[in-house]
Amino acid sequence: MKNNQHEFNQVLSDIVKTTRYVKTEVIQSLWSGYGEIARFETNVPQYLSSQSNRKDKTFVVKHINPPAIQQHPRGWSGDISHQRKLTSYDVEAEFYQHWANNIKPFCALPLFIGQASLSHSCLSSKMIVMSDLDSEGFPVRFTTISAENSKVCLRWLARFHALNMQHQPADNWPQNLWPLGTYWHLATRKKEFNAMEEGVLKNAAVKLDKSxxxxxxxxxxxGDAKIANFCFSDDFSQVAAVDFQYVGGGCGVKDLVYFLGSCLDEITLELNFSQLVDFYFTELHTALKSFKSSCDSQEIEKEWRPLVNIAWADFERFLAGWAPTHAKRTCFTHKITVAAIATL
Structure with missing residues (x-):
């Protein structure tokens, strides 16, 4: 264990170019015990502290250190689940290293500082070092939010989607990320599909996925655009996103419906869903124009709007196998799913 910590410290020092740092806080543990995310602060001498502001002094380390024995909170352990997680961390490291810093000026997210694999473990231990969003002006977190305040996240998603929009992209796009983004798509969730109760939704799964x-x-x-993965400014007017393990190619409305389902209760969704979908598409048009995209925004909306309900039904399909009694499965989501299947 001492050698493991020595290597961790040495590699981290090489990345941040100093040995003067201290771990100040464990922000959270990674899903299924695969490591932790922690905040560090550089411990500069007092006589230099006036020359270094708080933003430069703190940074965040995502340390992926898979357990020898995997234990999933809902019982979905196994080689397939384990490999999917390992791939997700490779994808996230790739995204931060080769995509994030170009995206950051337009959509707030952590600045990539460095990443490295650690040799002390045969279980794919690695670290990703990034800037601290708290010190950059995004210290607020939510688990639920009002329909009005959700719009700042929808604006972020619309800008992110517009910035990366492709028309009939090449087969190898996006290189070294997930060919299909999101953690629940059908090709990666065969065990959950097999666990589904027989019925209309299971019978429609392949068609939903293809559509x-x-x-x-x-x-x-x-790919995992839940409210917990957004960090807000103190006045809630700005937002940044984190956790890009499942970033990849796909239709933007997957993020849209997953986000809304993550933060709004059933009644709020019932009352505001159509308006919030309209808001997202308005912001998407604005962002595409702002970025001078060559893609036709009207054609995008024409193609994507009918897929909003399809995307929701697709996530419902995942929940029906993964956690059939999940609180996100409501009368509202059932109604959307039924409507989606009727259009196939």
Whole structure:
């Protein structure tokens, strides 16, 4: 264990170019015990402290250190699940290293500082070092939010999607990320599919997947755009996103419906869903124009709007196998799913 910590410290020092740092806080543990995310602060001498502001002094380390024995909170352990997680961390490291710093000026997210694999473990231990969003002006977190305040996240998603929009992208796009973004798409969730109760939704699963993923216009989707992965400014007017393990190609409405389902209760969704979908598309048009995209925004909306309900039904399909009694499965989501299947 001492050698492991020595290597961790040495590699981290090489990345941040100093040995003067201290771990100040464990922000959270990674899913299924695969490591932790922690905040560090550089411990500069007092006589230099006036020359270094708080923003430069703190940074965040995502340390992936898979357990020898995997234990999933809902019982979905196994080689397939384990390999999917390992791939997701490779994808995230790739995204931060080769995409994030170009995206950051337009959509707030952590600045990539460095990443490295650690040799002390045969279980794919690595670290990703990034800037601290708290010190950059995004210290607020939510688990639920009002319909009005959700719009700042929808604006972020619209800008992210517009910035990365592709019309009939090449087969190898986006290189070294997930070919299909999101963690729940059918090809990666065969065990959950097999666990589904027989019925209309299971019978429609392949058609839902094909309808959603064969669109001509594709973008980068965040892939896990839940409210917990957004960091807000103190006045809630600005937002940054984190956790890009499942970023990849796809239809932007997957992020849209997953986000809304993550933060709004059933009644709020019932009352505001149509308005919030309209808001997202308005922001998408504005962002595409702002970025001088060569893609036709009207054609994108024409293709993507009918896929909103399809995307929701596709996520419902995942929940029906993964956690059939999940609180996100409501009368509202059932109604959307039924409507989506009727259009196939």
């Amino acid at each position: 959603l993923n064969s669109c001509r216009y594709k973008t980068l989707v965040h």
